[in-house]
Amino acid sequence: MTFDEAFRRLIGHEGEYSNDRRDPGNWTGGKVGVGTLKGTKFGIAANTYPNLDIKNLSLAQAKQIYKKDWWDKLGGHGLHSAITFQLWDFAINAGKSRAIMELQQVAGVVADGIIGSKTIEVVNSLDLNDVILSLTAERLKFYTSLSKWPTYGKGWTNRVADNLKYAVQDN
Known part of the structure; x- marks a missing residue:
């Protein structure tokens, strides 16, 4: 399994920009109503990346984040x-x-x-x-x-x- 194949599959599950107020991941504080409602895009969420401009995140930037912060750090290779x-x-x-x-x-x-x-x-x-x-x-x-x-x-x-x-x- 290459990272590129894993990412292709993942993006099939992770959608475009969403700022659902009910989703704790969309808030920079990780809880509904805590922090700023920045949303989620391509599965990159405000609670995990509170300083990122989620709404304007590109697919290429999301791919870099998934590689560096998730694929490389998981340890399951x-x-x-x-x-x-x-x-x-x-x-x-x-x-x-x-x-x-x-x-x-x-x-x-x-x-x-x-x-x-x-x-x-x-x-x-x-x-x-x-x-x-x-x-x-x-x-x-x-x-x-x-x-x-x-x-x-x-x-x-x-x-x-x-x-x-x-x-x-x-x-």
């Missing part, structure tokens, strides 16, 4: 690329630590939110499909636990469903 993509997409949508800890729980290793050699070794020893399906199940359980599920749950579920289709292609 020793894993099967099908897992790396699923983990990366989950991390972008729910946070790196959350996604990594869910993977670690699936693997039965200490859930510290950091992908180290032990996590990679154990995950790689497991059946690829079992890991992807279990990680996807944990992802859905996480989403359904969120107070914003009634508002955004359909979109999150569609995103996960599309990613399951990618998992079929990747394994």
